[in-house]
Amino acid sequence: MAYDPRALVLERKGVLSLREFPLEEKLGPHDVRVAIHTVGICGSDVHYYTHGAIGPFVVRAPMILGHEAAGTVIEVGGAVKSLRVGDRVCMEPGIPNPMSRAYREGRYNLDPDLVFWATPPVHGVLRSTVIHPEAFTFRLPDQVSFAAGAMVEPLAVGVHAVTRAAVAPGNVALVIGAGPIGLLNALAALAAGCAHVIVSDIDDDKLALAATLGSITPVNPLKSDLLEAVKAATDGWGVDVVYECSGNERAAASVFAPLCPGGVVVFVGIPLAPIAYDVSAAQVKEARVEHVFRYAHVFPKCVAMLASGSIDVAPLITRVFPFGESVEAFEAAASAPRGQVKMQIEL
Numbered sequence: 001m002a003y004d005p006r007a008l009v010l011e012r013k014g015v016l017s018l019r020e021f022p023l024e025e026k027l028g029p030h031d032v033r034v035a036i037h038t039v040g041i042c043g044s045d046v047h048y049y050t051h052g053a054i055g056p057f058v059v060r061a062p063m064i065l066g067h068e069a070a071g072t073v074i075e076v077g078g079a080v081k082s083l084r085v086g087d088r089v090c091m092e093p094g095i096p097n098p099m100s101r102a103y104r105e106g107r108y109n110l111d112p113d114l115v116f117w118a119t120p121p122v123h124g125v126l127r128s129t130v131i132h133p134e135a136f137t138f139r140l141p142d143q144v145s146f147a148a149g150a151m152v153e154p155l156a157v158g159v160h161a162v163t164r165a166a167v168a169p170g171n172v173a174l175v176i177g178a179g180p181i182g183l184l185n186a187l188a189a190l191a192a193g194c195a196h197v198i199v200s201d202i203d204d205d206k207l208a209l210a211a212t213l214g215s216i217t218p219v220n221p222l223k224s225d226l227l228e229a230v231k232a233a234t235d236g237w238g239v240d241v242v243y244e245c246s247g248n249e250r251a252a253a254s255v256f257a258p259l260c261p262g263g264v265v266v267f268v269g270i271p272l273a274p275i276a277y278d279v280s281a282a283q284v285k286e287a288r289v290e291h292v293f294r295y296a297h298v299f300p301k302c303v304a305m306l307a308s309g310s311i312d313v314a315p316l317i318t319r320v321f322p323f324g325e326s327v328e329a330f331e332a333a334a335s336a337p338r339g340q341v342k343m344q345i346e347l
């Protein structure tokens, strides 16, 4: 079978091209080769396009974008046991060093040497095929579409966040930010046992979508009082968990006001600059504060929840582009259109 030889290449800041980009890749005994079917566009991909860097990661040479992917296994290495040619799969985009201390301690997402797709200088997967370790490739059951499979990566962030929060049945949560990570975090919180979630954002179209996803109250803090909404939902006590998914400086400064005494704040959104928060406001509530970076050990759980129906990500996929229109897709994503949550590209 002939595959499209092109890849979506970020040549440098602000310049994308869909062009041939030969890569030397060798299938090892524990690897599989996957034909890519669907790739989600992530905020980080867009940020590399518009800014050329995220923190210490700077684009210094042409790099293929994309890290939220699902596809079909087309070749397996000699030692691969769990996957076969024809299996539909999604891939965890970060590959840790198994000799690293972080890996041995079970926190492989914190391995400083982690190799992660579309993080300079590592190429991403907006291309026809990729070689990936069997250990980080997960079979999709028949009822999980490629589109949903490509949502496992951002969903993993939400599932990791609710795992770190240690949600208890009946908790009430506040999610700040109704982008893909915020809404997937809300769905993960509900699946983990939250009775109710309040979602705040200033985009009314995203809030309208949020309201259709389950036991969710949408609040636009520019139009109504977020603290009043929290009090109304919690008998004046405050929410058990605040998920800060916006990365916004002002939002981060006030995360303890809606929190209940003894509650937990989870910082999920990545701020672009250092931000401050009110320690004394946290102290009087003995707030626990967690920070999450990507995820570890959650891809199979995400696939299981998509398969069982306890999480449905389909409503969040708001626009799909063909591979040939990848550059246009990124231009659309970079313009941050109202109401758009997750855009995907199909190969």
Ligand SMILES: [Zn+2]
Residues within 6 Å of the ligand: 042, 043, 044, 067, 068, 153, 154
């Ligand atoms: Zn992503």
